[in-house]
Amino acid sequence: MTHLSGPARATYVRNMFARIARRYDVMNRLMSAGQDGAWRRAVIEAAALRAGARILDVATGTGDMLIEALKRHPGASAVGSDFTLEMMQAGQDKAGAQRIRWCAADALHLPFTDGSFDAVTSGFGVRNFIDRMAAFREQWRVLKPGGRVVCLEISKPPRNLLRPFFLLYFNHLVPIVGGIISGQRDAYRYLPQSVNEFLTPDELKAAMEHAGLREVRYRRLMLGTVAIHTGIR
Numbered sequence: 001m002t003h004l005s006g007p008a009r010a011t012y013v014r015n016m017f018a019r020i021a022r023r024y025d026v027m028n029r030l031m032s033a034g035q036d037g038a039w040r041r042a043v044i045e046a047a048a049l050r051a052g053a054r055i056l057d058v059a060t061g062t063g064d065m066l067i068e069a070l071k072r073h074p075g076a077s078a079v080g081s082d083f084t085l086e087m088m089q090a091g092q093d094k095a096g097a098q099r100i101r102w103c104a105a106d107a108l109h110l111p112f113t114d115g116s117f118d119a120v121t122s123g124f125g126v127r128n129f130i131d132r133m134a135a136f137r138e139q140w141r142v143l144k145p146g147g148r149v150v151c152l153e154i155s156k157p158p159r160n161l162l163r164p165f166f167l168l169y170f171n172h173l174v175p176i177v178g179g180i181i182s183g184q185r186d187a188y189r190y191l192p193q194s195v196n197e198f199l200t201p202d203e204l205k206a207a208m209e210h211a212g213l214r215e216v217r218y219r220r221l222m223l224g225t226v227a228i229h230t231g232i233r
Helices: 006-031 036-047 064-072 085-091 132-142 163-182 185-196 201-210
Strands: 054-058 077-082 100-104 117-123 143-154 214-221 226-232
Touching: 006 085, 006 163, 006 185, 036 064, 036 117, 036 143, 036 226, 054 064, 054 132, 064 077, 064 100, 064 117, 077 085, 085 100, 117 132, 132 143, 132 201, 143 201, 163 185, 201 214, 201 226
Parallel strands: 054 077, 054 117, 077 100, 117 143
Antiparallel strands: 143 226, 214 226
């Protein structure tokens, strides 16, 4: 799956998420040991939203990031974009999702004018983009000066005593459990493969900087297996 590139990979990713949309949230809770909610809260805190802010969540999936944003900032205006309609449809009946403006869009060609948003977030989406640099340039473009891009992603852990256990869990157990719960084992084989080929936190930081973001920094969570990157336009 991860050997695919360009439009072929984009099509595969779209179809894969369409197949697992209804079980996606359950698997997120299981894979993160219930910590994914805390990570999203950390993303929204890092976004530093002010009263009446406009926030865009790219590759929003079922909308959990924006639901959290609206809980913490009820006066915000929230837009979620994704190119998999089935994922957004799976999220629209959630409590708190009614205030989200859902938008079918390619992360490489966002249908918004320059400087439209105070913050742009993403959760577990960047590694699936076929052109990560172009995606960050688009996020920079639609961001207001002084606004923030905040990216939450799974990360290969640093080389320490825990790394072998994480790799065993992620590369072998996750596909088995994901296949049982979703009925789509190939989707949960793709997940660890996509992480294994993904950028290191330092490489992702450099990509954000090359896209025009400044003061880019990151922090690791969950024993180094998750990273939150923040950059400012």
